[in-house]
Amino acid sequence: MKYKLEAGQKLDPNEFILKGFEDLEISTQIVIRDALNRGLEVEVLDRPSHFIRLKGQGVTRLVKEASKTELDSYMTFLVMENKTVTKRILEESNILVPKGTAVSDLNAGLEFLNQNSDRKMVVKPVTTNFGIGISILPPSSSQEGKKKALEIALGFSETAIVEEFAEGNEYRFLVIGDECVAVCNRIPANVTGDGKKNIRELIEEKNSDPRRGVGHVTPLEKIRLDDTELNVLKESGRTTDTIPAAGETVFVRKNSNISTGGDSVDVTDIAHSSYKILAVQAAKAVEAKICGVDIIVKNLESEGDYRILELNFNPVLYIHNYPYSGKNRKVGEKILDVLGYSS
Known part of the structure; x- marks a missing residue:
């Protein structure tokens, strides 16, 4: 199916759901909306895989999942997919990454973890997305805990990365072309107490936000209460019936992925x-x-210590266009710019 707007017609870029494309993941909706607003023809080649073709201004481009384009080679994809190779290349470029093996x-x-038993460590599959298969081990973790973390990681990939836990806050830097166009702080799934509602009720209330949905078709994902979330609460001595104090923030996830209910906060203007x-x-x-580019820094507003955790070959756009708080960075427009379409 091909789509093109009539002359003078415009779609509202602040509407995060694009009518007629609700089944597509939201990053793809962003690119489609921005392309139509530039007078381009958009053809949806395969809806289930979010595969589209853009035509106009003498240029034809294929785009999959909003940020997979012909501008990046298959080898670039393979490098970014493999965290071991990524770390090696970054180290050779004198860029700091967490030390590990x-x-x-x-x-x-187990041998490497035991050699570093006095340190906080991370165990993760060499290839992973959305924080899947990642475990964080505190100092002096039990052998059982170390073994479980390795089994989980090796269950997702033939190789696991075991590395030091980089102290600081993690931020997503979005690079398009030769420019860092947006910076986002991803905060793990959480609720803030009011002194009256219990954690389950606070989650239900937060999930009622129309920006929260399921399956990446809205800017934010609903917070779940599955085994992972229940275990995080248990570790902090809480249950879903616990009533947090007014203003108290309770985290139900350790990973900061938006795909597991986290909050996206735009920090582009304050990033050094x-x-x-x-x-x-x-x-x-x-x-x-x-x-x-996922970077751990201790103080985002001043130059200092950092570690690059990983590079992502298919970065989502919606956390920058429709953050939980902060400015719309209009990164779909930046994608079209780098693809050769003038505004």
Whole structure:
């Protein structure tokens, strides 16, 4: 099916649901809306895989899932998919990454963890998305805990990465072309108490926000109460019936992924320029034109210590266009710019 707006017709870029495209993930909806507003023809080639074709201004481009384009090679994708290779290339470019090792069997992983038992460690699959298969181990973790973390990671990939836990806050830097166009702080799924409602009720209230849905078709995902969330509450001595004090923030997830109910906070304006430059350098190191760079920093507003956690080959756009709080960075427009379409 092909779509094109009539002359003078415009779609509201602040409407996060695009009528007629509700089944597509929201990042793709952003690109479609912005493309139509530029007078381009949009053809949906395959709805289930969010595959579209853009035509206009003498240029034809294929786009999959909003940020997969011909500008990035298959090898660039393979490099970013493999965290071990990514770390190696970044280190060779004198870019700091967490110190660690890659293991392909349980015993090797346990040996490395035991050698670093006094430190907080992270265990994750060499290839993963949305925080899946990642475990954080506190100092002096039990052998059982270490073994479980390795088994989980190796269950998702033939190789697991075992590395130091980088202290600080994690931010997503979105690089498009030669520019860092947006910076987002992703906060783990949480609720704030009012002194009256219990945690379950607070989650239900927060999930009633129309921006929260299921399946990446809205800017935010609903907070769940599955085993992972219940275990996080249990570890903090709480249950779903606990009534937090007014103003008290309770986290129900440890990972900061928006896909598991986290909040997206735009911090582009306060991010120090050194980190934006670093993000662009990291993307260039793997020859990526569109890249999500995850950086841990201790103080975002001043130049200092950092670690790059990973590079993402298919970064979502909606956390920057429709953040939980902050400005719309209009990153769909930036995608069209780099694809060669003038505004």
